[in-house]
Amino acid sequence: MSNAIDLDDLMSSKEAATLLGIKTNTLEIWRHQGKGPPFLKLGDNPQSAVRYLRSTVVAWARQRAFSSTSAHTAAVKAKRPAGVTITPGAIPGPWNGTSAASSQPRDASE
Numbered sequence: 001m002s003n004a005i006d007l008d009d010l011m012s013s014k015e016a017a018t019l020l021g022i023k024t025n026t027l028e029i030w031r032h033q034g035k036g037p038p039f040l041k042l043g044d045n046p047q048s049a050v051r052y053l054r055s056t057v058v059a060w061a062r063q064r065a066f067s068s069t070s071a072h073t074a075a076v077k078a079k080r081p082a083g084v085t086i087t088p089g090a091i092p093g094p095w096n097g098t099s100a101a102s103s104q105p106r107d108a109s110e
Contacts, residue, residue: 009054010040016052020061037061 011019016037017027030036031050037060042049066072 006054010051011054011057013050013052016057019054019057 013027013031014024017024020027020037027036031039037052037057040051040053042051066075
């Protein structure tokens with residue numbers, strides 16, 4: 001048996017997360033948000049197995065190599081649509097007394 005790693009091996013979410021050094025749950029969240037490495041869905045059902053090609057995960061990780069924090073910051077800003085500024089309180093939610101469904105404070109009565 002050979003000890004060589006086949007870069008086209010199919011990996012489970014757990015194996016891909018281990019390769020990236022993150023929790024499986026983080027990889028699942030990234031997949032849902034479209035942030036993580038490309039994946040394969042083996043079937044048409046929502047419950048169908050998800051697999052990752054080892055070569056794709058490695059290539060995805062290599063694309064995230066930066067030589068400085070300022071280079072990373074510039075790359076993140078470049079991905080943001082023009083004119084979009086994210087500020088604290090820009091997204092209403094329970095942490096600031098409002099909900100996403102309503103801009104009224106939770107305590108407000110009509």
